Amino acid sequence: MSAKKDQPSSHFIKRIINADNESGKWDGRVHTRFPPEPNGYLHIGHAKSICINFGLAEEYGGKCNLRFDDTNPLKEEEEYVNSIIEDVKWLGFDWEDRLLFASDYFQQMHDFAVDLIKKGNAFVCDLSSEEIRNQRGTLTEPGTESPFRNRSIDDNLDLFARMKAGEFSDGERTLRAKINMVHPNLNMRDPVMYRILYATHHRTGDEWCIYPMYDWAHGLGDSIERITHSICTLEFEDHRPLYDWFLQALDTYHPQQIEFARLNLNFTVVSKRKLKRIVDEGVVDGWDDPRMPTISGLRRRGYTPVSIRNFAETVGVTKRDTIVDAARLENALRNDLNKRAPRVMGVLDPLKVVITNYPEDKVEYVDAVNNPEDDSAGTRKVAFTRELVIEKADYMEDPPKKFFRLGPGREVRLKYAYFITCHGAVRDENGDVTELHCTYDPETKGGAAPDGRRVRGTLHWVSATENIAAKVRLYDRLFNNENPEEGGDFMKNLNPNSLQIAEPAFLEASISEPVSGCTYQFERLGYFIADVQHSSSGKLVFNRAVTLRDSWAKHAQKVHK
RNA sequence: UGGGGUGUCGUCUAAAGGUAGGACACCGGGUUUUGGUCCCGGCAGUCGGGGUUCGAGUCCCUGCACCCCAGCCA
Secondary structure (H helix, E strand, O other), X not given: OHHHHOOOOOOHHXXXXXXXXXXXXXXXXXXXXXXXXXXXXXXXXXXXXXXHHHHHHHHOOOEEEEEEOOOOOOOOOHHHHHHHHHHHHHOXXXXXXXXXXXXXXXXXXXXXXXXXXXXXXXXXXXXXXXXHHHHOOOOOOOOXXXXXXXXXXXXXXXXXXXXXXXOOOOOOOEEEEOOOOOOOOHHHOOOEEXXXXXXXXOOOEOOOOEEEOHHHHHHHHHHHOOOOEEEEEHHXXXXXXXXXXXXXXXXXXXOEEEEEOXXXXXXXXXOHHHHHHHHHOOOOOOOOOOOOOEHHHXXXXXXXXXXXXXXXXXXXXXXXXXXXXXXXXXXXXXXXXXXXXXXEOEEOOEEEEEEOOOOXXXXXXXXXXXXXXXXXXXXXXXXXXXXXXXXXXXEOOOOOOOOOOEOOOOEEEEOOOOEEEEEEEEEOOOOOEEEEEEEEOHHHOOOOOOOOOOOOOEEOOEEOOOOEEEEEEEEOOOEOOOOOOOOOOHHHHEOOOOXXXXXXXXXXXXXXXXXXXXXXXXXXXXXXEEOOOOOOOOOEEEEEEEEOOOHHHHHHHHHHO
């Protein structure tokens, strides 16, 4: 019945928004924000948050601000601002004219603080950070009140003005909220609102020597921007009472903070601190190394915005602490690319094949389908010659059962070209096969036999003479363990084979000028993208984003065990 | 031994007192000029114990497990 149809959509934040829209709490507005601190690169976990915040705004016809939470000049840099802007834009979201900074509100925040002092709800404290820590109490013991807690409003006003004016040194005094030193929630034990910090801010320069703390600044930023739903991660749950306390004490516009569980992925780490260590210790090339779960790394790896957005959609939004299987992310990529990626042939581990009954100098161009999932993608011509390369793995001297590829006396199809039959192998002094001698059947041009005979195997191939040589970087997961923390130190669980190089690899000539940002499918192998940093005009370098599913490899591995 | 949260197939996630469903993973089979895709089928779950109810994943009581919090970080 219609009751079913009218049912609000699934996740709990949407449910809250639906209820709000029904009650008219925000006059039907939905206004979210994505509030990164510009102190590092964005990763897949941030992508989830971006998709939630911008996605909700899109879905409800609302708005989402991009707001930099830049209240700690010691850690923040413009470089990060720029990378974050690029990443959010790349994911396909639009903040219109609302590129905002918490630092733009420093004056307003200061004025609000003066207000709070006047209301008797904040005081200047002379305790050192160590003294404050000692007096805060513990999880099970109450704190004790600062001796400066009951200064007069006038004294507080005066002292706060002098803090701002630069009369005191780094850390000498703080402005604290006057709440409750025996509160069971430590965040409510007279939290620091302002600290003295002589540091140059990436936007306000040396204008300020006092900087607001997160809890004070964040709610105010939300309030100033008329945010309706302030969505953050679970660890801020205990901060909500403080968020609410400040806004209530100020008697000002008061958004609702809602917390969801951050994304965790197995076989990787999703934490700025840990990713930084991987970068700093030179395990990877940088924050945008294709093995990194950063947005810039995924982009270089060949991931598409659509695949990341779909992934974020499918993992859902809940309050449960969970670890998502990295295979889900790969799956989202394959799903998107299968429909859209142009197909091309490339051989990464070449084995020479000579078609002994094919004319020496002949070059024939066969038609190849660009994308079997999309007729409109059309066809292209691929050069076929007497000498070719195929994958080493596609030939076996003594093939096991169910091996459908090439072997002595076996016939296979070279995709889009001809059936060939293997008649001999040339070996080097070590006994390794270096060259195959085959014959082709001219009747099978295009890959079909007029007599109706069938072959089990179809191989990809590249002309040994008409091709382009490239270097291909084959990436695998960064960690060997599902849980990189296993054993205590994630650095000990790094996968030493997370990067392998295939060189020279031979690609069909049609890909000599790859479309920038386009991820291709190399038939039977996987999805690959030209690397923006390593490629030069003379030398193409491709990154492997992900392999194709390979049920033969899986089967072979099982038999091997 | 304070406070705040969370427990549904192996993994994510629905079910809003009324048939525990989907996706991924895994296992079979079919189609296939990619051992890809697609299609069909299978496997498998409500943290435990009480209670309320015709009926409980959902409500109540109780226990257990796990996560977060003692920055002048965010």
